[in-house]
Amino acid sequence: MNAKGIISIIASLLMLLSASVFAAGDHQTATAPEDFLAMENPNDPDDVDDDFLKSAGKLYKRKCKKCHGTDGDGQGSAAEDIEIKPTDFTVAGYMEERxxxxxxxxxxxxxxxxxxxxxxPGTDVNVSEEEIWNLISFMHAKFAN
Ligand code: HEC
Structure with missing residues (x-):
């Protein structure tokens, strides 16, 4: 193979490489449909006490921690092997702005x-809508910065 051939192979490999890095770095989480965005958390902030947080925290630990981490920073034990990284909920303003x-x-x-x-509901994990709202209240209480 001549030098031109080798250079063009190297160039294609570099392009492939940068395309895959770019794809992961460039990932944007899709935006929810309007009817979801308009939803309000039914939990009264006054009800989010220690018992509430303990119970929602248990569910978080069982189902979410391995990716999002104990502290919600996206550094769970499974995060390393994941290309599109688990969201870091502790980023300043994240929990407020979403x-x-x-x-x-x-x-x-x-x-x-x-x-x-x-x-x-209906998935393998089958978390109820009420439990999802509880997880969100837990995340606000523990991870907002
Ligand atoms: C196997 C790993 C994994 C587990 C387990 C997991 N997540 Fe995630 N999660 C991710 C990844 C990866 C993303 C990033 C998705 C994206 O960027 O589109 C994410 C994103 C999110 C987001 C971001 C939504 C947004 O619009 O910003 C929320 C909220 C979330 N996860 C909550 C949870 C909760 C609650 C649980 C437990 C019930 C959980 N996740 C379990 C991997 C995981």
Whole structure:
């Protein structure tokens, strides 16, 4: 093979490589449909006490921690092997700026093309809608920065 051939092979390999890095780095979580975005968390903030957090925290630990981490920073034990990384909920403003209905939608239905599977009613994990809202209240209480 001549030098030109080798250079063009190297160039294609580099392009392939940058395309895959770009695809992962460039991933944008899809935006929930309007009816989800308009949803309000039915939990009264006054009800989010120690017992509430303990119970929602148990569910988080069982189903979410391995990816999103104990502290919600996306550094769970399974995160390393995942290409599109689990969301870091502790990023400043994240929990404030994201509509609860957005979080609800992703937890219930998953994020297509990522390791974030659907957890809602009828799935293998079968988390109820009430439990999803409880998880969201837990995340606000523990991870918001
Ligand atoms: C197998 C790993 C894994 C597990 C387990 C997991 N997640 Fe995720 N999660 C992800 C990944 C990866 C993303 C990023 C998805 C994206 O960027 O589209 C994500 C994204 C999210 C988001 C971001 C939604 C948004 O719009 O910003 C929320 C909320 C979320 N997960 C909540 C949970 C909750 C609650 C649980 C437990 C019931 C859970 N996740 C379990 C991997 C996981």
């Amino acid at each position: 509509a609860d209905g957005q979080l609800f939608w992703i937890i219930k239905e998953g994020s297509e093309g990522t390791e974030m599977e659907a957890f809602g």
